[in-house]
Amino acid sequence: MRPNIKNIAVLTSGGDAPGMNACIRAVVRTGIYNGINMFGVLQGYQGLITNNIIPMDARSVSNIIHMGGTILKTARCLEFKTDEGQDLAFENLKAHNIDALVVIGGDGTFTGARRFAQRHQINVIGVPGTIDNDLYGSDFTLGYDTAMNTVVEAIDKIRDTADAHDRLFFVEVMGRDSGCIALRSAIACGAEAVLLPEKETSIDELVKQLGAGAVTKKTSSIVIVSEGHKQGGAYDIAKHVKERFDHYDTKVTILGHLQRGGSPSSFDRILASRLGYAAVNELLKGSTQMMVGLRGNEIALTSLDEALTEHNFKLESDLLEMTHVLSI
Amino acid sequence: MRPNIKNIAVLTSGGDAPGMNACIRAVVRTGIYNGINMFGVLQGYQGLITNNIIPMDARSVSNIIHMGGTILKTARCLEFKTDEGQDLAFENLKAHNIDALVVIGGDGTFTGARRFAQRHQINVIGVPGTIDNDLYGSDFTLGYDTAMNTVVEAIDKIRDTADAHDRLFFVEVMGRDSGCIALRSAIACGAEAVLLPEKETSIDELVKQLGAGAVTKKTSSIVIVSEGHKQGGAYDIAKHVKERFDHYDTKVTILGHLQRGGSPSSFDRILASRLGYAAVNELLKGSTQMMVGLRGNEIALTSLDEALTEHNFKLESDLLEMTHVLSI
Amino acid sequence: MRPNIKNIAVLTSGGDAPGMNACIRAVVRTGIYNGINMFGVLQGYQGLITNNIIPMDARSVSNIIHMGGTILKTARCLEFKTDEGQDLAFENLKAHNIDALVVIGGDGTFTGARRFAQRHQINVIGVPGTIDNDLYGSDFTLGYDTAMNTVVEAIDKIRDTADAHDRLFFVEVMGRDSGCIALRSAIACGAEAVLLPEKETSIDELVKQLGAGAVTKKTSSIVIVSEGHKQGGAYDIAKHVKERFDHYDTKVTILGHLQRGGSPSSFDRILASRLGYAAVNELLKGSTQMMVGLRGNEIALTSLDEALTEHNFKLESDLLEMTHVLSI
């Protein structure tokens, strides 16, 4: 039985990720198609508190499916962690008669959403949106595929010049707690070594790996360093390696925030559209405190409780083993 | 128990697809890592018959992971469909002491491989490589993700100029029997309509859909036409629509074979690496007449028999319904 | 001495080209920086007649420098070719106290602008904006460089699959009267042959060229066909060649309007910024009926009279000769 939902709002929160706009579009249009009045909240939870809430129609999401970033913007919001903040947010939603909320973001976003739905009479569905691909309940999160393509295209360019010069290149990629981008980009680029936050690798081990490459006549080596690696970032690692390994020149690239931007890949746009469409349909069926995700080729529901207590990305040891085999 | 395999050959057959080179690399290096002598067969099954077989080492697959096409080339080969052709191919393999074969390709490739393995004493593993994503046993085939990004980037460019001009654009994409690329690129680009080989759509219906868009003040419309649509290709459709709908200008793009090329996406490179690695490991475990695929995030085995009798891509009616909702 | 200019309008007309938005941004901001009130005219000359004229400030051109298309849109306008249309346009400009006009477009745009400035008391500067690169007075026109990169990236993808298969590919590119895109993309892609609107090439000659390639063991051939070629488009040519040359498979791609879209290249953005900046500065110096262009690395002024009577792109015979030498 369909609950009596007439007004739905959508917001993006946390680090932005490619595909968020495609998801906003899907949420808004699916709502309107079903006769719902749709609203957008600007600046994430901050906008709930400051009442920065605007009506949205089908045209307000035209021509955004291909854009990086988020037209609703995001912001950090400490106040939403307080009872006062949560109550003020609820009052603002009620003033617009908003019955339900779609939140697009990561761990922190879902934590705030769960508490909000437990404290107040409002239905909430979460959509996993983060380039880190570290949420339980979905094979992929919005933005991860695009970020991977960005990283791989960058490293391909470095490989061109690496081949010309017999050098060691260190490339720092995002992933403070999760090595998913680092490990998988190492596979996709044929990197000679990868340093992950989940696994300690000593400079000795790294030098040994790189030395083996030299013996087999590889003409260049690329080392991918996750920003969360315990030995430090790419600069520090490069410095330590240089001390031990002086016949190679070492060069450093820090990709930084360009990994968060760019036009979403086809994969991310389809994922975003399916998840946004599913999020509204779930609200209309009465679901709440759930995350919509993709498992195989099917939409899957996970309770926010479960999504927040499990961790999706464990170090994929089989893939790590594979990087060693394939970079011989 | 590991069978007594000492020499493995790899070939690519059928239409080439981005990721084939990454897969060849993975096959060759996984074999060498395990002490196997590796061989490449040039020109697909044709090369088996003409004995165009070369030894490969770890360096012969350096710097190919990012390249489109296939370094082993492909060719059509009618002779391999005959008993004589199959027997000659087997003699050539025996002359090199080759015990097992990895074949990368689609339906036709697997049909040839199955017969070969049934007729002769040779172990064969198939890897799904085709941009059409129409094989049973794997969520994705090699090259599909890259082809999708190519199509989406092309249509994004058309959208730029469509917005400037109030025009109707018809874009023909690949997929003679499968509308997977057409349907999913329609979602990813926010196309106004899509014509699929699996579903008859009359010009009347199409005109009606496009007219509805005009009423809601959409400034431009893009129609994606699968090359296998029953009403003809994009040129024919555009001509018929023009006759009914004269206040719009109609323009046609035929993407053609550029959809088969390009540097493989990160997704395709990882898929190719995992499947190539798994193919050799399966041969070393004694598997034969199987296809390696990806289901969710796991490697899955399907017998060639099953892969050839089932069809993976059925028209995804839920996605087709979604395209109508999201293009309002 | 600076003339008494207080209000300037900008419009885009004719086929849209990447870089138009970057140019609009430069025109608007340069005007505002100099204390001028700036206006945008929507839909080109059509908007002058329908009074579709809006005020623009520095923020109204934020975040458009990287976008294809034109935020001011373009349209064809037969009415502006009549005295009544021109007079009505002038009345509308006067109603907004607009003293001067920047028009971005090609031949047709400049023809209209010259007549308008001759008939009425209004200063006009033209900016060359067309992907065809066929205007006298500027080494390059806005959008040409981006279109070239689009064509080259497309043909590179076709080359991947061409190498795999021993095929003949025919690629149709834009250029109804000018073979600039066709000739120069032939050089940039190493095409085996190119058919230009400026030069008749018989099927016999073409077959001869392609046959020579086969003899020297080239594994694939790409023929670029300008849409204005006298023997017909790529489809027709491919059909004729196929009849003579049956051991090759022939495949056709029609790039169509995707050549007009896409994010402008760095070159086009800088060109657009410089020309827009110069256009306003010239108006403030009292110039009128002039086109701003780039000659070498310097801004150059050409009268609209001269720009409209000379033709910039003559067939570059030296480059055509070079394509034959380099494709051996």
Added chain:
Amino acid sequence: MRPNIKNIAVLTSGGDAPGMNACIRAVVRTGIYNGINMFGVLQGYQGLITNNIIPMDARSVSNIIHMGGTILKTARCLEFKTDEGQDLAFENLKAHNIDALVVIGGDGTFTGARRFAQRHQINVIGVPGTIDNDLYGSDFTLGYDTAMNTVVEAIDKIRDTADAHDRLFFVEVMGRDSGCIALRSAIACGAEAVLLPEKETSIDELVKQLGAGAVTKKTSSIVIVSEGHKQGGAYDIAKHVKERFDHYDTKVTILGHLQRGGSPSSFDRILASRLGYAAVNELLKGSTQMMVGLRGNEIALTSLDEALTEHNFKLESDLLEMTHVLSI
């Protein structure tokens, strides 16, 4: 009158740049077309000394026009700065009967070439190949246009996320002595500020510029830092700004060597083809100790003496002024 040249060698030296392969291809095929025996020298001047010289035919440069890096590789070579090194190099060339040399590179490359041609009986033509665009005698150097597109695409991605978050982004680009890439990418990306090696900018001035942006409600700011800036690299600048300007979050990207790689742009491929073609034709006319360059749309010759004493890239003050006007 054509000199008696029968054998020509080509080499790449210094930092590699996109377009070098397209140029090697043009040099080799132009030579072969004219009946010359062609040779490639591996590892730049190092290969002259170690006699790493190989014959090249038309097929040895097939399918490289679109590749970054250089198939001939480059290396630094201190020995070529000595008399002994130069003499040894000459002996090796004579052993192959090589009469003339095409060198592709920058300042350092030309310095070595000039001395070599003065000391020994050998004709030498230089081709300007460096991403820095800092050579006198050519409007553009090979690789500069591609590097610019790489930088601009990277900063576009950062802009996506900048808009979402109200942040200050610092992006370090190449150019130890020349701010050409920094200044022109600032224009192409609409950066809020740019720090150049040619011009001291104090942190106070920078903070003032960025503060002005905040007042006019710009939602994000990007600062481009040339690696040669006197106040330090992007990390140091970001740290200093952060101390003064605490309401903004600051983020840093170091593009590094990815700026040297990538498939060459259409512009660079055409430039490379024209210059390589001209270099061989000049040798066949008897020219020596000259650099071939592009001025406007024409090939221009400059003596190596002049190229090495003049400096092409002076700070373009008009463009710097323009960046301030256009980023209001």
